[in-house]
Amino acid sequence: MITPLASVLVNRLTGSRTIITRKMQTPPSLTYEQKLKLDDLAERLIASEEPVTILIDGHEAEISEYLIKKLPNARVVMDGGSLRASNIKLAAWTDYFVVSEHFARDYMSYRSLSTEAEIKAALIELNKICRGEAFITLGEKGCAFLKSGMLQIVPSxxxxxxxxxxxxxxxxxxxxxxxxxxxxxxxxxxxxxxxxxxxxxxxxxxxxxxxxxxxxxxxxxxxxxxxxxxxx
The missing domain is CATH 1.10.12 (Lyase 2-enoyl-coa Hydratase; Chain  A, domain 2)
Known part of the structure; x- marks a missing residue:
């Protein structure tokens, strides 16, 4: 099995970085023993009667989906860094669909997000595939979302x-x-x-x-x- 590995190159002048990753394209399926552990975790969280919030990123889609279904009252936040089929599928169980500028651009088949109209159109479409609200992180350009149908871009x-x-x-x-x-x-x-x-x-x-x-x-x-x- 391939061992996941990430190498990071940092630009000293700007602080920007390039990440080179080596990983399995398809993660291994959950084993019976792993499902039992997740069942036990879900039961203990439910028994605690405390609010549960889950952060997912789509890389371990099977685990995320399994646990979300076991915890139907949990609030789910997704880190949608890049456009993948797993993220699109998990969006249906996501309350806070927080995606990157690249994700939104690729989902809309745009060359870039250069206008407020494009950002608003992307948010409208992303809102359709999640059960809550979509947000687009724009790096130093801020974070965008819709409030009562109006585009809001919060400055960084x-x-x-x-x-x-x-x-x-x-x-x-x-x-x-x-x-x-x-x-x-x-x-x-x-x-x-x-x-x-x-x-x-x-x-x-x-x-x-x-x-x-x-x-x-x-x-x-x-x-x-x-x-x-x-x-x-």
Whole structure:
């Protein structure tokens, strides 16, 4: 079996990165023993009577689908990094369908997302395939979603980018935290984008993730990126 491996090349000038991955195209199927473990986990979570929030990314589609069906009351957040059949299928059980600019572009067969009209059209179509709401992360250009049918693009935060590796994972983790504690969506996006901005000012991924107190104390230390990136 191929051992998954990812190599990351970081541009020292811009903080951008290129990831080279080697992995199995189709993950192994769940075994009977693994299903029993998932059943036990689901039973314990249900018995706790505590809210459950699940973050998925489509890479382990069978596990995600199996666990979501066992926990029908769980809120589900998806990190839709790239367009894959597994992500499209799992979207049907997703409450917060948070996809990348590349995902939205490829789903709509656009060359790029360059206008507000294109972003709105993409969100309308993405909303049709999930059970909740769709969001498009746009990197330094912000995060887009529809509020009462109107396009909202929440600005990102200005920061000194050193290493953007893992910024998306940090954003989605922070987003899921906000969902779990039932924050207002505006506060969830503000918190998620600030957490990601803080993280990319340091090298690495785990080492760069700020804790909750750091994020709260940094709120007045960063300015919003108010650059107009998209044509109306």
């Amino acid at each position: 935060w200005l920061c000194n980018a050193v290493d953007t590796t893992g910024a998306g994972d940090v954003f989605h983790g922070a987003f899921t935290y906000g969902v779990h504690y039932s924050w207002h969506i505006d506060n969830i996006i503000l918190f998620s984008s600030l957490t990601a901005a803080i993280s990319i000012e340091k090298k690495g991924v785990r080492e760069s993730m700020p804790d909750l107190a750091v994020v709260h104390h940094s709120l007045n230390s960063y300015e919003r990126n108010l650059t107009q990136y998209f044509e109306e």
